[in-house]
Amino acid sequence: MTASLDEISDYIAAQGADFASRAPDLPFTRGEYADRLARLRKKMADEHIDTVLLTAPDTMCWLHGFTTRWYRSHSSTKLPPVHCTVVHVDHDRIVLIETAGHEQLVRLTSCADEFIGVPDQADEPTVPDFLTVLLSELGARGRLGGRIGVERWSSVPNPAVAEMITSALTDHGATIVDASVPIRSLRRLKSREELGVIEGAAAACDAGLLHLRDHIRPGMTELQAWNLLMTGVIEAGGEPAAIHETVATGPAMPAVHALSSRRPIGRGEVFHPDAACAVDRYHARLTRPFLIGDPPVAFTRLAEVLAGSYEVMESTAKVGVPFRDVHRALRKYFAEAGIEGWAGGYELGVSLMPDWVGEFCWSSEDDSTEAVIEVGLVTNYETGAFLAMVDTVVFEDSGPRFLSSLPRTPMVVAHAD
Numbered sequence: 001m002t003a004s005l006d007e008i009s010d011y012i013a014a015q016g017a018d019f020a021s022r023a024p025d026l027p028f029t030r031g032e033y034a035d036r037l038a039r040l041r042k043k044m045a046d047e048h049i050d051t052v053l054l055t056a057p058d059t060m061c062w063l064h065g066f067t068t069r070w071y072r073s074h075s076s077t078k079l080p081p082v083h084c085t086v087v088h089v090d091h092d093r094i095v096l097i098e099t100a101g102h103e104q105l106v107r108l109t110s111c112a113d114e115f116i117g118v119p120d121q122a123d124e125p126t127v128p129d130f131l132t133v134l135l136s137e138l139g140a141r142g143r144l145g146g147r148i149g150v151e152r153w154s155s156v157p158n159p160a161v162a163e164m165i166t167s168a169l170t171d172h173g174a175t176i177v178d179a180s181v182p183i184r185s186l187r188r189l190k191s192r193e194e195l196g197v198i199e200g201a202a203a204a205c206d207a208g209l210l211h212l213r214d215h216i217r218p219g220m221t222e223l224q225a226w227n228l229l230m231t232g233v234i235e236a237g238g239e240p241a242a243i244h245e246t247v248a249t250g251p252a253m254p255a256v257h258a259l260s261s262r263r264p265i266g267r268g269e270v271f272h273p274d275a276a277c278a279v280d281r282y283h284a285r286l287t288r289p290f291l292i293g294d295p296p297v298a299f300t301r302l303a304e305v306l307a308g309s310y311e312v313m314e315s316t317a318k319v320g321v322p323f324r325d326v327h328r329a330l331r332k333y334f335a336e337a338g339i340e341g342w343a344g345g346y347e348l349g350v351s352l353m354p355d356w357v358g359e360f361c362w363s364s365e366d367d368s369t370e371a372v373i374e375v376g377l378v379t380n381y382e383t384g385a386f387l388a389m390v391d392t393v394v395f396e397d398s399g400p401r402f403l404s405s406l407p408r409t410p411m412v413v414a415h416a417d
Contacts, residue, residue, distance in 0.1 A: 024108055026065050027280035028193050033111050036063055037087070037094060039186050044089040047182050050146030051138065053165075054085040054183070056154035057352035061281055062187055063087075064094050066110035067352060068102065073156045081157040082118050082130035088141055097133055099125050127161055131168045144172040149179030155354060184359035187349055189376035194282060194349065195394060198378055201284035202392050202403035204238025205275040209288060211235070212247070213411045218267050218292050222247045222260040229273050238277035242356040247273040252388030256287065267293040272388055276356065283348045283356050285380040286404050287390035290411045299387070299410070305339045306389045307408035313343075313381065313393070317400045323362050323371045330364040334385070345379035348392060 003011075026033075040063065044052060060066045063085060072081040083102075086095040093113040098106055100117030107115070118125040118133050138144045148169055150162075157165065166176050190198065211232025216225055225247040230240070248255040249263060249271040256274045265271055268291065275286040289303060309330060316329045334341035342365065347358025362371065362379065373395050381393040381402065387410070392403040 020104060020107075022108055024065070024111065026109075026111055027197060028065075030111060032191065032193050033064055035191075036186070037092065040087060040183070041089055041092070043182050043186055044087070044149070044179075047149070047177075047179065048147060049149040049177060049179060049182075050089055051141070051143045052087050052149040052179055052183065053134075054087065054151060055081070055083065055156050056151045057156060058281075058350050059151060059154070059183060060085050060096070060110075061352055062350045064096070064110045064112045066096060066098075066106060066112065067281060068105060068109075069353075071156045071353070073158060073354065077160075079124055080127050080130075080161050082125045082127065082161075083156075084134065085112065086134075086137055088143060091141065095137060097130070097137065127164050131165065134165070135168065135172065138169075138172075138174075144169075144174060146174060147177055148174045149177050149183070151180045151183065152178040153180035181359065187358070188347060188360055189374055190349060190378050190394075191376075195376075195378070197279045197282040198284055198348065198392065198394075199403060200279040201238055201277055201282055202286065203405075204233045204236040204277050204279065205284050205286035205392075206404055206406050207236030208233035208238070208275045208277065209273060209286060209406060209411065212273055213290070213413060216265070216290070216292065216413055219264050221262045221264055222249065222271070223262060225265060225271070225273065226260040229275060230277075233275065233277045238279060239281075241276040241278055241283060242281075242351040242353050243276075245274055245276050247271060251386050252287075252289075252384045256388060265292065268296075270299070270387065274390070278351070281350050281352055283351050284392040284403060285348065285382075285390050286392065286406070287382075287388050288406065288409070288411050289387040289389070290413070292413045294414065295410065295412050302339065302385055302387045303389070303410045305334070305337045305341060305385060306383045306387060308337070309333060309341065309343050309383045310381070310391075310402065310408055313400050317373060317393075317395065319373050319375050319395060319397055319399075321373050323369050323373060324367055326373075327362070327364045327366055327369075334364075339385045341383065341385035343381070343383040345381050345393065348378050348380055 083098040095114045096112040097116045118130050208229045212228045215228045246260050248258040271290050312333045317326045330343045344363035347360040377395045382390045394401045
């Protein structure tokens with residue numbers, strides 16, 4: 001059966017119209033995004049920044065929702081990153097500059113007020129094409145000579161493109177300042193709506209570990225175990241993390257930083273599933289040590305010490321308490337247990353590839369920090385001593401709240417075939 005050219009043309013037009021008619025898929029209300037924009041503009045005013053050029057994938061997602069799986073951060077020189085979100089301190093409009101071919105993707109995932117497609121002079125937009133659009137937008141707002149904030153700690157754009165952008169802006173009289181930390185600080189404390197999706201991600205992590213526990217068998221490879229983990233996560237409403245989730249054999253470090261491999265998992269072998277996952281790009285994290293077979297006494301004791309550190313957190317990590325006080329309590333606990341252990345965490349929230357780690361970090365080894373526990377901070381709680389246990393913790397008025405419902409014990413699969 002052969003379709004005529006008219007039938008093919010009609011089919012493409014109908015499918016295109018159906019795609020274009022889809023409503024934007026935004027995880028939060030317009031009011032939530034408006035509040036974020038207002039806070040960003042206030043921060044800009046406080047920092048005496050006239051305009052910001054947001055290029056980090058997670059920053060753009062946080063501000064107006066835009067997501068894609070290709071940010072061109074490590075692409076061919078013929079496919080440079082040519083996007084940014086422009087916000088002016090005295091305008092309440094969000095302008096997204098992106099490749100023209102992404103216009104419908106922007107419409108589906110973003111509440112930006114204005115989209116400007118970068119036209120290409122050949123096959124794909126070049127950096128000069130992008131700069132023509134960017135300079136025109138800034139010039140129209142009278143901002144070419146002002147203080148322009150950029151995200152120098154973002155991997156997007158790459159250093160070559162970042163240098164070309166900076167050079168073009170300074171040639172037109174702009175003063176470039178790094179706004180990475182001020183911008184990131186706006187995301188540190190989570191709203192009620194953000195906590196809701198993080199709780200969903202934590203529940204999906206729980207489901208992933210339980211699915212792995214119920215279906216793992218000796219001889220399965222790390223990748224097959226990872227597949228079981230992610231099946232449980234996805235069936236529970238989760239989605240992949242910003243970086244590769246892993247199931248890896250061996251001690252917690254470096255295992256939880258390793259990629260899953262084709263190595264079989266044998267009886268009596270320690271392995272760690274790092275059940276990081278997201279909901280609407282907001283992350284949670286969960287890890288328990290696994291073992292197939294009868295656990296050695298040393299394995300059990302190490303796990304008990306790690307589990308006991310949670311009680312130290314619950315008794316000391318109160319709102320208003322300096323983190324260094326918590327650090328000292330944790331160090332004292334491990335010393336008294338006779339185990340060389342560690343605990344700490346990093347901020348969790350909205351993240352897109354290539355990483356999920358937020359700006360704020362804390363560690364039991366840090367005795368100099370001036371940071372104080374605040375309501376709404378969300379981090380992982382990571383504690384290790386050869387083995388590792390990891391949870392997601394929300395700091396609240398009532399104390400730290402760990403989001404996992406799983407016991408703080410190893411996952412021992414004693415009777416697997």
